[in-house]
Amino acid sequence: MNFTKMHGLGNDFVIVSGEERPPENTPDLARRICDRHFGVGADGLVFILPSESGDFAMRIINADGSEAEQCGNAVRCVSKFFYERMSRARRELRVETGAGLQRVWLEPDGEKVRRVRVDMGRPVLEGKAVPTTIDAESVVAYPVEVGERTFSFTAVSMGNPHAVIPVEDAIAFPVEFWGPKLEVHPLFPHQTNVEFVSFRSRSELDMRVWERGVGRTMACGSGACASAVASALTGRTDRRVTVHLQGGDLEIDWNEKDDRVYMTGPAETVFEGKW
Numbered sequence: 001m002n003f004t005k006m007h008g009l010g011n012d013f014v015i016v017s018g019e020e021r022p023p024e025n026t027p028d029l030a031r032r033i034c035d036r037h038f039g040v041g042a043d044g045l046v047f048i049l050p051s052e053s054g055d056f057a058m059r060i061i062n063a064d065g066s067e068a069e070q071c072g073n074a075v076r077c078v079s080k081f082f083y084e085r086m087s088r089a090r091r092e093l094r095v096e097t098g099a100g101l102q103r104v105w106l107e108p109d110g111e112k113v114r115r116v117r118v119d120m121g122r123p124v125l126e127g128k129a130v131p132t133t134i135d136a137e138s139v140v141a142y143p144v145e146v147g148e149r150t151f152s153f154t155a156v157s158m159g160n161p162h163a164v165i166p167v168e169d170a171i172a173f174p175v176e177f178w179g180p181k182l183e184v185h186p187l188f189p190h191q192t193n194v195e196f197v198s199f200r201s202r203s204e205l206d207m208r209v210w211e212r213g214v215g216r217t218m219a220c221g222s223g224a225c226a227s228a229v230a231s232a233l234t235g236r237t238d239r240r241v242t243v244h245l246q247g248g249d250l251e252i253d254w255n256e257k258d259d260r261v262y263m264t265g266p267a268e269t270v271f272e273g274k275w
């Protein structure tokens, strides 16, 4: 199986194209290929597949073999791959994902795409829809108890679930200690991605992430969008922000007119291989 290793701000993927559908043993394949000691090493295995409604479809399998509905960083990577390797016909694409049809705008520099803008859709705030076990129109600054600590979280779905938690200093926060406990907390029936955020100003925030089905990663595109929405909802930031992640920055715009969240950031190819 030929593959391409790509990343968006250090959130790295093994990208496979040319198949009609993912193979039968996909969860096991994802676990083996993503293993950083015995495999290629990646946060996820991503398939570029044929689509009837879009230019192509994307499916993302987390490193633990579970499938996710959405992955902002992978959407930027597969869009770059499609333009550079499959068709240069258009700079605006439609990508079918588990979160629906996503519009993508490519910013090529000569033959290479450096930056990609993605329409990440409207955030879902309704408690049961995120999903959480909380029956409320929105779950904003809600308490969650873990061990001896109570955090305040805002639940946002960007197609996949996120719990955004403001902390004193996101960069110094012990993500590996609290992240796994929150990921599987009974408040989240499909588990959750967890974002810890702190604020530099009304237009800049730091975010560290514990991803569902993966663990600590260097960046999370959907998590950056969820963090921007939660921070605006709680009055900490404006709707247009720069999110500083461990692997670099994303520009997020929660558009007032259409209620959609637009994410802009880089995508990079690392190497080609055969599994």
Ligand SMILES: N[C@@H](CCC[C@H](N)C(=O)O)C(=O)O
Residues within 6 Å of the ligand: 011, 062, 067, 068, 069, 070, 071, 072, 073, 074, 160, 161, 193, 211, 212, 213, 214, 217, 219, 220, 221, 222, 223
């Ligand atoms: N890194 C991603 C999100 C990948 C999926 C996530 N682990 C989940 O299970 O929802 C991003 O960039 O959005």
